[in-house]
Amino acid sequence: MITVIGFDGSPLSEQARAALACATLVVGGQRHLDAVPVPESAARLVLGALDGLYEALPSHENVCVIASGDPGFFGIVRRLREKDLDIRVLSAPSSVATAFAAIGLSWDDAIVVSAHGRELRPVANVCRAFPKVAVLTGPGAGARELGALLPDRTFVVAQRLGHPDQRIATLSSHAAAHSEFADPHVLLCLDESRLTSERGWIAGFGGVPGTWALGESEFAHRDSMITKSEVRALALAKLGPRPGRLVWDIGAGSGSVGIECARFGAAVVAVERDAESCDRIRANAAAHGVAVEVVTASASASVFDRLPRPDAVFVGGGGVDVIAACAETPAAVVVVALAAIERVPEAISLLTKSGRTADGVLLQSSRLSALPGDAHRFAAANPVFLLWGERP
Structure with a gap:
């Protein structure tokens, strides 16, 4: 059994602690392994490429994988499911939800995109087109790089969410292009002139409103x-x-x-x-x-x-x-x-x-x-x- 535990810096649930206590292998980023109670008897594997995890699985019955926030949201769950592995997910709030909550802004009408390990240009195009975009950043694809590609936008950069040194910075996209930010961080890109308080019924992009080829x-x-x-x-x-x-x-x-x-x-x-x-x-x-x-x-x-x-x-x-x-x-x-x-x-x-x-x-x-x-x-x-x- 593989238990995937979402971690947002908060105290772990009783279920998550019980799963860790029984684990013979605990997998995660170094910062995650340092932050959760890993049993002394359990082997540790710092997660990089997933090949190392797949190779280690046959030797362990109880495996815990520690991931950020909601591991089913642009996370490791999809990769594990692709291998037809038997998994259980204990989720935490996603980093996107946490970032919007930190500034008191609803996000059912936000577009969420991932720049982690992906080409940055389509991400920048989404930020140009939509008034409220959350970006999951990655090395070389963060607020600084996006700020250099975009016109005037308001950036909210949520750095090290859930950690004692969590910091929320609000600045213009132009200022972000000349700033440094701690990793990991979540970027909220806002076009404040087009933000609306209208209540919708569908999350994210709802497609073309009505007809096209208008008169x-x-x-x-x-x-x-x-x-x-x-x-x-x-x-x-x-x-x-x-x-x-x-x-x-x-x-x-x-x-x-x-x-x-x-x-x-x-x-x-x-x-x-x-x-x-x-x-x-x-x-x-x-x-x-x-x-x-x-x-x-x-x-x-x-x-x-x-x-x-x-x-x-x-x-x-x-x-x-x-x-x-x-x-x-x-x-x-x-x-x-x-x-x-x-x-x-x-x-x-x-x-x-x-x-x-x-x-x-x-x-x-x-x-x-x-x-x-x-x-x-x-x-x-x-x-x-x-x-x-x-x-x-």
Whole structure:
């Protein structure tokens, strides 16, 4: 029998003490082994890679594994279950729950991500997209490193939770980038301008609220300068927005494409040269309750060099140079909307030259329109060429 004991620095339960008293092998990090009452007769194994634990198991009938907080929450329980081992779990509160409790903030609407042993960029993208994110950090992937990747956010860094030297620090993401923190620590990344007191019914990210490919009337726009919903529907399908991905919306106009991507949980950066349109994008994003970082600038390679790396790019405005620069990004897919047929061959050529497989469609739609006398017709909308280039 393997008993997995969650430890948060509090006195152990009677069950946990009884399991330890009978153990012939106790496994855990060095700080855990130093903190719990390990019997003198029991062997100790400092947990690193799990191979050492698996090799030791045949020699012991009663094994205790000490893990932080709730071992079933981004913890060791999953790894042990994958080996079909007979386990019993005695849990403690998760470090995330403890961190939110320390600042008196509810967390049923928080997104929880793990940076431990994982690529940091998708974690940063989630922090860009959502107003309340808890990050389980790891070596080289903590508050300092995330602070260097993020725009202005409030960081709450909960260090050494459950230990006598526990410390909660609240600071800006920019300040965190130049600070040192004790390990282990839990990071709460907050966009305080978007925190809400609304009571929900589902924990974490609830998916897209309602429908997508929203009608043009759902966005403020100038002189119908907006990607039509039929075009937006296919563009969204090709861009594949979801939590952890970052989308560029280039020549954003009203920001409708980027805002819809944000509703799917993606982080979004919109580039638009017109200052009035930029204000409109911010207002539209706020109306839909999502975050879109707006850059007021003419789209160019020099501007793109300063942006976070994209996973997908939508080009709704800009010339040949803009398409070429976007095609050279590491994004998995670049989607281009064009009205003029003369620009299509060159756009296809640029996507192909960048090592992408190019494809596209001509979208022609007719919308139901009322006529006098309770009659109707289908009125044709302007056709749009939608091209996309994907990397193998």
